[in-house]
Amino acid sequence: MKLRSLLVLVLVFAFSASIRAAELNIEITRGVDNPIPVAIVPFAWEGGVALEEDVAQIIASNLEQVGEFRALSRANMLSMPSEEREVHYRDWRILAQQYLVVGKISRVPGGQMVQVQWEFFDINRERKVLGEVLTGSVSQLRDIAHEISDVVYREITGRRGAFATKIMYVSAEGNIGDMTYRLHYADYDGRRAQILLESSEPIMSPAWSPDGSQIAYVSFETDLPRIYIQDLATGQRRQVSNFSGINSSPVWSPDGRKLAMVLSKDGSPDVYVLDLATDQLTQITDHPRAETEPAWTLDSQYVLFTSDRTGQPQIYQADLSGGFPERLTFDCFYCAKAQFMPDGVNMVHVRRETRQDNTYSIAVLNMETGRVITLTDTALDESPSVAPNGRMIMYGTTYNGRGVLDAVSVDGRAKFRLPSPQGDVWEPSWSPYLN
Amino acid sequence: MGMQFNSMFKTAALALTIAGLAACSSTSDTEEMPMETNDTAAADAAAAAARAEQQRLERERMERERQDQAALNTTVFYFDFDVAEFQPSDRETLIVHARNLASNPNRRVRLEGHADERGTREYNLALGERRANSIRDFLIVNGASRSQLETVSYGEEQPAVRGQTDSAYQQNRRVEIRPAG
Numbered sequence: 001m002k003l004r005s006l007l008v009l010v011l012v013f014a015f016s017a018s019i020r021a022a023e024l025n026i027e028i029t030r031g032v033d034n035p036i037p038v039a040i041v042p043f044a045w046e047g048g049v050a051l052e053e054d055v056a057q058i059i060a061s062n063l064e065q066v067g068e069f070r071a072l073s074r075a076n077m078l079s080m081p082s083e084e085r086e087v088h089y090r091d092w093r094i095l096a097q098q099y100l101v102v103g104k105i106s107r108v109p110g111g112q113m114v115q116v117q118w119e120f121f122d123i124n125r126e127r128k129v130l131g132e133v134l135t136g137s138v139s140q141l142r143d144i145a146h147e148i149s150d151v152v153y154r155e156i157t158g159r160r161g162a163f164a165t166k167i168m169y170v171s172a173e174g175n176i177g178d179m180t181y182r183l184h185y186a187d188y189d190g191r192r193a194q195i196l197l198e199s200s201e202p203i204m205s206p207a208w209s210p211d212g213s214q215i216a217y218v219s220f221e222t223d224l225p226r227i228y229i230q231d232l233a234t235g236q237r238r239q240v241s242n243f244s245g246i247n248s249s250p251v252w253s254p255d256g257r258k259l260a261m262v263l264s265k266d267g268s269p270d271v272y273v274l275d276l277a278t279d280q281l282t283q284i285t286d287h288p289r290a291e292t293e294p295a296w297t298l299d300s301q302y303v304l305f306t307s308d309r310t311g312q313p314q315i316y317q318a319d320l321s322g323g324f325p326e327r328l329t330f331d332c333f334y335c336a337k338a339q340f341m342p343d344g345v346n347m348v349h350v351r352r353e354t355r356q357d358n359t360y361s362i363a364v365l366n367m368e369t370g371r372v373i374t375l376t377d378t379a380l381d382e383s384p385s386v387a388p389n390g391r392m393i394m395y396g397t398t399y400n401g402r403g404v405l406d407a408v409s410v411d412g413r414a415k416f417r418l419p420s421p422q423g424d425v426w427e428p429s430w431s432p433y434l435n
Numbered sequence: 436m437g438m439q440f441n442s443m444f445k446t447a448a449l450a451l452t453i454a455g456l457a458a459c460s461s462t463s464d465t466e467e468m469p470m471e472t473n474d475t476a477a478a479d480a481a482a483a484a485a486r487a488e489q490q491r492l493e494r495e496r497m498e499r500e501r502q503d504q505a506a507l508n509t510t511v512f513y514f515d516f517d518v519a520e521f522q523p524s525d526r527e528t529l530i531v532h533a534r535n536l537a538s539n540p541n542r543r544v545r546l547e548g549h550a551d552e553r554g555t556r557e558y559n560l561a562l563g564e565r566r567a568n569s570i571r572d573f574l575i576v577n578g579a580s581r582s583q584l585e586t587v588s589y590g591e592e593q594p595a596v597r598g599q600t601d602s603a604y605q606q607n608r609r610v611e612i613r614p615a616g
Binding site: 172176179181202204205220223224225245246248249262264267268269290292293306308312313334336337350352358360379380382383398401426427 | 517564588589616
């Protein structure tokens, strides 16, 4: 694994000042050894004044960020075709490219809409794999670029892409004692960030409903930690819980019917499940030590949680009927914040191996083989959140004393960072598929 | 402000009580004195000794009060890594807090528990609560009423100092006693 030279996107957009302040830029901190070479030629534009978005650059960045691809530098391109009849396979074979994407953007006559015609070629087989025409407004060019990226990714790897997904994360800015906390909503790569909530009190644990239409989070805005559900389209929100003590860690069940949460109303934190249709609250764990960080199995039948009932935090699993919980981790000093990958077999978690090593890493435990792969090598990694296609895990870590968001591929071979220009960011939460 | 006024009032009340006691004892002295004038010197000495004793008691009382005030001014209590029990050296200070709450039943305080940033955020929220609860339970055992105490955990969300040093972590693992709003 070699460290790649930092690639920083320097595209400039006409965002409002407040949105620009929250903007994140992608840095690729580590790539794979043998990435697939792809050439994404700048899309021709026939509309005069330069577009605000460079569609080809967005596609190239998307593919490079997941670590499996290397995009050819524009300076090295021998020709700049924008449609099939301009493509000479020899130009790309000389440069050892395996795939080629070309396209052109034109204004739809008599309106603000643009048309993006793009084509995708297999250089070795010397054939066009597919081509399509997408229409949208100029402000949707970034969405169009993500959609094209998803198609290219699927054609090459056979897997669904997650480039059109969103993330939420929390930021904190200001001096100690005078902090501003914000909940942000952005593209998966941190672009087009918007503020969903701003408060002088902490915000925690953002979570998505399985259909992506609602979010839940913990806000201390009443000076106490309380759970809220907010509708993304309308902005309407409601307080879900108001018990004494901790109200935290809301997580939707994959079937969307229930919300797992943590309440300490009876003296110590325990996991509860709220039926969203009936408002019925069921206690899942009952122990005088801390039970927290619930997560669901894919079938919505079991809840993973962290408990320190043996003295140190370990991961357990309980069924909804309240049977005796099963312990899942044994060989770590601190194992917490578990979440199943979409395959239902691999379990992501935060792991500190021994009391001495003092390093919190993101790791994956295969529940069938018992094998553990540690994916990260920084010291303060937490809050892992998995992309809906299971290929990347985003998490919070500390770099140069500041909270940043990193993403790592599930094999640990590719890594990218979304640094923020100011303040600290943490607790990324990756959306489900939204399209 | 309320607390300051309260302690000033108490000081004034105590001063009045002592003045009253002194007045009583000097009255009884003059009643027993008239016969033997040669005992005047002894009586003067006794009175001086009594005055000295009063001054000593007063000094002691003021010192106690000063210490209690210092204890009450100590409102942040620190914890060891991943430990929810407060440090034994804070016992005496917390006892003063408990007694003060017991003698001021209208006073309410909020115990805010915090963790350092290591480990997961939601587990740290639980840890902060346990720290606040350990102090709450000790205050109750030592005379405070449950209804005077509110606990809240901020986990690692509101550090007292920034940084990834042991010293920063140490200062962030804490419970703060604050007036309840």
